[in-house]
Amino acid sequence: MSTKNTFIIILFLLSSSFACKQIEPSGPEEENILNGPIEELTSAERILHLKGDAAFAQSFNSETGLGPLFVATSCQSCHSSDGKGHPFTTLIRFGQWDSTGNHYIDKGAPQLQNRAIPGYLPEELPTGISYTKLIAPAVTGLGYIDAVSDADILNLADPNDANGDGISGVVNWISIPNYVIPRTDAIQNTNGKYIGRFGKKSAAYDLLMQTSLAYNQDMGIVSANEAIDTYTKLESEPEINLQTLFETVFYLRTLKVPPVRNADEKEVVEGKQLFMNAGCASCHKQELKTGNSSIEALSNKSFFPYTDMLLHDMGNGLDDGYTEGSAKTYEWRTPALWGLGLTPKSQGGNYFLMHDGRAKSIQEAILLHGGEATKSISNFSNLNDADRLKLLKFLENL
Amino acid sequence: MKNIYLILISNLFLFPSAFSQNDSSLFKQIPIDTSSKMNLNVDAIYNRPFLNFGKSPVTLGGYFETNFQHISNNGITEGLQFQARRLTLFVASSIRNRIKFLCELEFEDGTKEISLEFAALDVEFNPLLNLRAGIILNPIGAFNQNHDGPKWEFIDRPISATQLLPATWSNAGFGLYGKKYSGKWAFSYELYLSNGFDDKIISNESNRTDLSASKKNTARFEESSNGEPLYTGKISIKNKKYAELGFSYMGGVYNKFEIDGLAIDKKRGVHVFAIDFNSTLPKLNTYLVGEWAWVFVDVPKTYTQQYGRQQQGGFLDIVQAIIKRKIFGFDNAVINIACRLEYVDWNVGNFNETGGNIAENIVSISPAISFRTSLQTVFRLNFKRSLQTDLFGNPPSLLGGFQFGLSSYF
Numbered sequence: 001m002s003t004k005n006t007f008i009i010i011l012f013l014l015s016s017s018f019a020c021k022q023i024e025p026s027g028p029e030e031e032n033i034l035n036g037p038i039e040e041l042t043s044a045e046r047i048l049h050l051k052g053d054a055a056f057a058q059s060f061n062s063e064t065g066l067g068p069l070f071v072a073t074s075c076q077s078c079h080s081s082d083g084k085g086h087p088f089t090t091l092i093r094f095g096q097w098d099s100t101g102n103h104y105i106d107k108g109a110p111q112l113q114n115r116a117i118p119g120y121l122p123e124e125l126p127t128g129i130s131y132t133k134l135i136a137p138a139v140t141g142l143g144y145i146d147a148v149s150d151a152d153i154l155n156l157a158d159p160n161d162a163n164g165d166g167i168s169g170v171v172n173w174i175s176i177p178n179y180v181i182p183r184t185d186a187i188q189n190t191n192g193k194y195i196g197r198f199g200k201k202s203a204a205y206d207l208l209m210q211t212s213l214a215y216n217q218d219m220g221i222v223s224a225n226e227a228i229d230t231y232t233k234l235e236s237e238p239e240i241n242l243q244t245l246f247e248t249v250f251y252l253r254t255l256k257v258p259p260v261r262n263a264d265e266k267e268v269v270e271g272k273q274l275f276m277n278a279g280c281a282s283c284h285k286q287e288l289k290t291g292n293s294s295i296e297a298l299s300n301k302s303f304f305p306y307t308d309m310l311l312h313d314m315g316n317g318l319d320d321g322y323t324e325g326s327a328k329t330y331e332w333r334t335p336a337l338w339g340l341g342l343t344p345k346s347q348g349g350n351y352f353l354m355h356d357g358r359a360k361s362i363q364e365a366i367l368l369h370g371g372e373a374t375k376s377i378s379n380f381s382n383l384n385d386a387d388r389l390k391l392l393k394f395l396e397n398l
Numbered sequence: 399m400k401n402i403y404l405i406l407i408s409n410l411f412l413f414p415s416a417f418s419q420n421d422s423s424l425f426k427q428i429p430i431d432t433s434s435k436m437n438l439n440v441d442a443i444y445n446r447p448f449l450n451f452g453k454s455p456v457t458l459g460g461y462f463e464t465n466f467q468h469i470s471n472n473g474i475t476e477g478l479q480f481q482a483r484r485l486t487l488f489v490a491s492s493i494r495n496r497i498k499f500l501c502e503l504e505f506e507d508g509t510k511e512i513s514l515e516f517a518a519l520d521v522e523f524n525p526l527l528n529l530r531a532g533i534i535l536n537p538i539g540a541f542n543q544n545h546d547g548p549k550w551e552f553i554d555r556p557i558s559a560t561q562l563l564p565a566t567w568s569n570a571g572f573g574l575y576g577k578k579y580s581g582k583w584a585f586s587y588e589l590y591l592s593n594g595f596d597d598k599i600i601s602n603e604s605n606r607t608d609l610s611a612s613k614k615n616t617a618r619f620e621e622s623s624n625g626e627p628l629y630t631g632k633i634s635i636k637n638k639k640y641a642e643l644g645f646s647y648m649g650g651v652y653n654k655f656e657i658d659g660l661a662i663d664k665k666r667g668v669h670v671f672a673i674d675f676n677s678t679l680p681k682l683n684t685y686l687v688g689e690w691a692w693v694f695v696d697v698p699k700t701y702t703q704q705y706g707r708q709q710q711g712g713f714l715d716i717v718q719a720i721i722k723r724k725i726f727g728f729d730n731a732v733i734n735i736a737c738r739l740e741y742v743d744w745n746v747g748n749f750n751e752t753g754g755n756i757a758e759n760i761v762s763i764s765p766a767i768s769f770r771t772s773l774q775t776v777f778r779l780n781f782k783r784s785l786q787t788d789l790f791g792n793p794p795s796l797l798g799g800f801q802f803g804l805s806s807y808f
Contacts, residue, residue: 025783025798027473059605062597073605073704077789086790087751088703118597118653118698119663348754348790 031259034140034342035082038256040297045254052251055244060219065239067220068120068231069113075214075248078136082255083339083346085136087357091218094131099326104129110324111217113230120231130321134200135357138339138346142198143253144303145336146207147290150187150195156285156308167282167372169310169334171195172202174325179225180209185291196325197309200355202333203324207249215240253295257303258339261397271394274387279376283308283334306337306398315370318354330371341396362395363388436579438634438642439674440586442544443500443516443535447774447807448490460487463547465803469782472795481803482508484547486515496522501533504566514619515568526576530590533619535568537588537632538648539689540674542567547805551717551736551768553780554801556689557760558711558742563670563691564610569593569628570619584636593618594628595652595668600697600705606744606758606789607695607705609668612652626651626665641677644689648672652695666696688714703756704789706745713740717768728771738764745789757791760784775806 030036037049059074060066071091072078078089092112095104102109108123112131116122125131153171161168173193176182183206188194198204204213208225216226222236223245229236262268275281284306293299311331319330332355340362343351351361359365369377383391437445448457466480483506490500501517518532535543541559545566559565571592578585595612602611615623632646649669655661674689690712697707717736725731745758762784769777780801785794 024468024470024475025473025796027470027796028793059603061601061603061605063601066601070702073702077605077704080788080790080792086749088749088790090751115702116698116700117601118666118701120700122700345793346790348757348792350754 052247055248062117067117070220080346132320132322133356141257147293149291172325172327201327271390274391278379307334313371439540456491461807463805467801469799536630539672556713582638590630591627593622596623644674669694685717708746711742732770734768736766757787760786
């Protein structure tokens with residue numbers, strides 16, 4: 001072989017190797033993904049975020065503590081890519097219909113563990129009982145929601161509809177477990193209850209409570225915080241340590257806000273105006289602000305979740321006959337609408353909206369509103385086709 | 399187990415050192431047998447280049463592979479990685495006429511994983527009736543038995559072979575095999591009983607039905623997880639002019655259904671079917687090799703569909719020699735272009751909740767260029783693009799990049 005040929009071969013091999021580096025596939029556009037940390041974190045906070053990310057992704061099996069009764073095997077399998085979940089992991093709760101508490105604790109309530117590791121039998125729903133199904137919400141931007149002050153939430157509430165707009169948001173007054181440390185500016189009612197803010201009925205006080213319960217109720221993973229095993233109903237050896245729990249919580253607190261897309265596009269701008277005019281924003285409040293936070297990046301920031309964090313009467317259609325805390329069975333917390341258009345990227349290309357995923361499109365979700373939202377929905381229904389599409393387009397770009 | 403290592407290590411290291419002072423002409427290289435086109439996959443275990451010392455009945459061999467790669471997954475790359483993937487040593491010995499022993503010891507990723515992949519005694523009663531006993535490679539598909547790096551144009555092992563079947567899969571067991579020729583035709587069969595899978599295949603870190611999870615159970619070389627044998631059987635047929643075609647089955651009970659005589663679950667089965675083939679197209683001289691497998695697992699209904707009841711997948715390698723001549727002074731050097739196409743679906747089925755398809759799959763394409771200085775040594779440049787989709791069918795993650803490496807028998 002001639003020197004020339006040798007040279008050509010070497011050049012070819014080298015260049016193809018390095019060219020390949022250039023043509024390596026790039027990831028999805030930043031604006032199309034939900035997951036990722038808040039940008040302004042310090043490096044120590046990023047390290048903690050990454051640890052929490054790993055914990056959130058960890059899948060459990062019978063050797064690492066899964067079950068014996070469970071609903072899913074990891075946080076991620078329900079909150080896929082930190083987005084909304086798939087009906088495959090929808091969970092069921094039952095046994096409580098008013099503020100007197102849950103009457104079916106001995107029958108496995110509040111949460112039905114509908115799966116079991118081999119050799120065990122899962123729980124079954126007592127016959128004739130009313131129950132609710134809950135599809136996993138997105139967990140993005142929760143650090144901001146967590147950092148809103150109790151006073152701000154209470155200010156938004158209008159239990160007696162003093163302003164006469166037909167909308168009367170209320171908070172859910174809940175008891176907190178002993179491992180939860182109340183916020184420094186926490187507000188209690190006369191019965192010593194606190195304001196809940198996470199979960200579809202706002203029945204969890206903070207992310208630690210939500211996470212501790214999730215490990216225990218959703219996966220059968222016992223921690224020092226939630227030490228009662230859902231199968232034996234006895235206090236058990238922790239299967240996850242508090243450190244990991246805190247890391248998971250830190251991860252949730254530091255997930256970025258879902259990115260908006262095409263915010264300046266004419267139709268989107270017009271659609272947003274129509275959304276405001278229709279009165280959607282009376283509940284899906286565009287802007288909130290955080291108070292002081294131990295995470296600098298979260299302190300005193302404005303953000304745009306499109307929720308008032310309050311419970312509303314949503315009418316009979318959405319009344320499942322189950323509740324938590326002081327909420328009524330027909331009351332639901334206004335869900336944040338941020339990231340709404342990215343929902344199909346975590347729900348397998350489909351929309352499964354509202355608390356149980358029954359709505360297969362954004363429009364269907366809107367039309368399912370009842371109760372306090374009736375007037376606003378008829379405003380929406382009265383829009384002409386073009387305007388309705390603009391409003392929907394605005395929502396799809398959130 | 400310890401003893402086996404001791405014997406092995408003394409074999410591996412004492413022999414060469416004993417001879418290392420000697421004239422190297424004492425070592426005789428026994429090359430891969432390509433003279434007979436009648437070799438079947440069943441022969442792969444013995445059809446390897448070996449080094450013979452003088453009159454010793456013991457032959458030594460092995461192969462080594464190393465590479466570097468730059469691969470990104472969804473835009474995130476681990477940068478340039480250098481990998482010493484595998485060092486495998488074989489020791490074979492003809493104890494007596496028609497009684498042979500071979501063992502294969504593999505070091506993966508440095509010394510991270512050390513495994514005795516094969517160590518068996520073969521006794522030939524008749525070409526149609528051989529007994530094999532020891533640690534055997536279950537003949538499911540063809541790759542599991544024919545997995546030596548230098549035989550392939552690709553640095554990575556096929557996804558279906560490692561993450562479905564799960565190569566290299568060996569077990570303590572006994573079995574029979576045999577071969578028959580007739581004119582242009584060759585036929586072989588293999589039939590083994592061995593230890594096998596355990597509960598890990600539906601309870602593991604990969605969070606999906608994963609036969610390879612049972613490889614973590616190294617106790618399978620001394621005890622069965624449940625006292626039930628794993629049956630593996632294969633028949634192959636080859637026409638000298640056209641192709642070799644293999645049909646194989648592997649199956650048994652995988653779960654621990656009883657503890658201390660008390661039933662704790664019903665017996666649950668795992669069943670694997672595979673078809674493999676290889677062929678060199680006439681005229682074009684294009685070499686094709688591939689296999690496809692179906693896996694069926696009895697997963698309890700009250701468990702989770704995260705763990706699929708059915709899986710399938712396979713690969714096809716297309717290899718075309720484009721230059722065959724003396725290159726860089728290597729007499730029979732060959733330059734090939736090649737391409738591997740792969741697909742695996744780890745969870746075939748539909749969600750109970752929605753009736754929608756459960757995705758959990760991967761498609762992959764790997765174009766390649768290889769330079770063989772001989773049959774024994776290959777330099778490989780592989781490109782890779784694969785799309786992996788999660789359970790729900792969300793937008794797939796895109797993996798891509800290149801690998802360059804070499805693999806050689808020694």
